[in-house]
Amino acid sequence: MAYEKISYKEYHQRAGLNQSTIKRILDDPNKYALSIDISKKTEAMNFGALCHDLLLSPAELGDKYLFSKFDTLDFRKKECKDERADAEKLGLILVDRVTLDRAKLLLEYNSDILNTFFNKKDGDCELSLFKKLNGRDCKARFDFISNDKKMICDLKIMQSAKKDDFIQSIAKFGYYIQAAFYMQMTGATSFYFVVIEKEPPFMCGVYELDISALDLGRERINNAFDILANISHYQTNCYSYFDKETKQNEVVQMVGLPTWAFYQS
Numbered sequence: 001m002a003y004e005k006i007s008y009k010e011y012h013q014r015a016g017l018n019q020s021t022i023k024r025i026l027d028d029p030n031k032y033a034l035s036i037d038i039s040k041k042t043e044a045m046n047f048g049a050l051c052h053d054l055l056l057s058p059a060e061l062g063d064k065y066l067f068s069k070f071d072t073l074d075f076r077k078k079e080c081k082d083e084r085a086d087a088e089k090l091g092l093i094l095v096d097r098v099t100l101d102r103a104k105l106l107l108e109y110n111s112d113i114l115n116t117f118f119n120k121k122d123g124d125c126e127l128s129l130f131k132k133l134n135g136r137d138c139k140a141r142f143d144f145i146s147n148d149k150k151m152i153c154d155l156k157i158m159q160s161a162k163k164d165d166f167i168q169s170i171a172k173f174g175y176y177i178q179a180a181f182y183m184q185m186t187g188a189t190s191f192y193f194v195v196i197e198k199e200p201p202f203m204c205g206v207y208e209l210d211i212s213a214l215d216l217g218r219e220r221i222n223n224a225f226d227i228l229a230n231i232s233h234y235q236t237n238c239y240s241y242f243d244k245e246t247k248q249n250e251v252v253q254m255v256g257l258p259t260w261a262f263y264q265s
Contacts, residue, residue, distance in 0.1 A: 001131045003124075003149075007060055008141070011128045016139035019178040025224045026174070032227075033234035046093050047198055048157035051103045055114060055155065056125040056143055066092040067100060102198075106157070109202040117153040117194050117206070118144045129185055134225045140185045151190040152182050161195040161205040170213070179209050180217025 024039065025032045053061055066087040073080045073096045087094035107114065118125060123146040130139045144153040158169060170176050179191040190208065197203045209217075226244075227234065233242045233249055241250040 001129065004128045004130065005124070005126075006128055007063070008057065008126070009060075009063060011139070011141050014128075014130065014139060016130060016137040017133075018139050018141070019181045022181060022221060022224045023174040023177055025227055026177070026220055029227045029231075029234040030236065030239060033231050034237065044159075044198070046095075047099060047103065050093075050095060050099070051106055051157045051196070051198075052143070052155055054103055055107055055118065064093060066090065066094050068094060068096045071097045105200070106196060106198065106202045109200075110196055110204050113194065113204055113206070114155075117192060118155070123147050123151070131185060133185060134222075136225070136228070138185060140182055142182065142186075145186065145188070149186050150188050151192070152179075152186065152188045153192045153194055154178070154182075156193055156195045157198050158195050159198065161197045161203050163205060163207070166193070166195050166205060166207055170209070174220075176209055176213045176217040177220050178217075180214050181221055183214065184218065184221065 020039075024037065028038070031038060050065065053064060066083065068080075068083050070080060070083070073083070073094065075081055075084060084094055123144055124142075125144050126141065127145055128139065128141045130137070132138065142152055143155050145151070156166075156169075156175075158166065160166070175193065179193075182188065183191055193207045193209075195205045195207065230242060230244075230247075233247075236249070238249075238251060239253075241253045242248075243250055
């Protein structure tokens with residue numbers, strides 16, 4: 001097991017399965033097997049990443065962002081188009097002043113809670129870990145991990161930080177898989193999501209997954225490793241059922257109706 005303090009760029013270049021890759025495998029094994037990545041960075045994701053980097057890795061801002069001289073970006077104007085072209089040429093994300101100020105305000109509004117869960121005296125931010133899991137090279141990068149490596153904290157910038165809404169996000173975005181993977185990699189006993197809304201007044205919630213959610217996360221991780229062990233069966237553009245017993249692809253799949261259809265009738 002090797003913990004390393006390296007830049008995100010170096011971490012990204014190093015080989016290994018991470019939690020995002022595992023979710024890609026589970027979301028669509030065929031497209032993963034065919035080396036097709038359908039994930040796209042959205043404006044909302046870029047804002048979340050900006051808040052994250054301002055708090056946890058401010059020294060790396062220049063490697064990721066080009067900060068505009070304009071309050072807002074209007075790409076009908078030549079000056080804004082030129083800035084966008086410069087950002088694209090350098091492989092950077094272009095950020096206007098209004099967006100930067102909003103991100104700084106978000107962190108300021110929640111400074112007390114952020115200092116509690118991301119205090120650099122109590123642990124490390126942006127620490128990377130490389131180790132073997134199930135015989136495969138894996139890697140993880142933590143927003144925060146305590147000095148004793150028993151507690152992990154993860155920052156999420158979301159549309160809503162309400163408990164019920166975040167529960168839906170946990171399922172939709174596979175955050176339970178992320179938590180289970182990080183805990184499996186480290187042996188940590190606690191994992192906290194610090195969730196902050198991206199619009200004023202920047203409401204915040206802190207959540208910990210129950211044991212059933214973590215158990216399901218571990219089960220899904222095992223599913224991903226099973227898929228990798230039989231990846232050749234998924235290297236086809238035909239969605240088919242892989243029978244573990246016969247080790248064959250079954251092209252015809254039985255389907256039914258979703259539960260809501262029966263309630264609707």
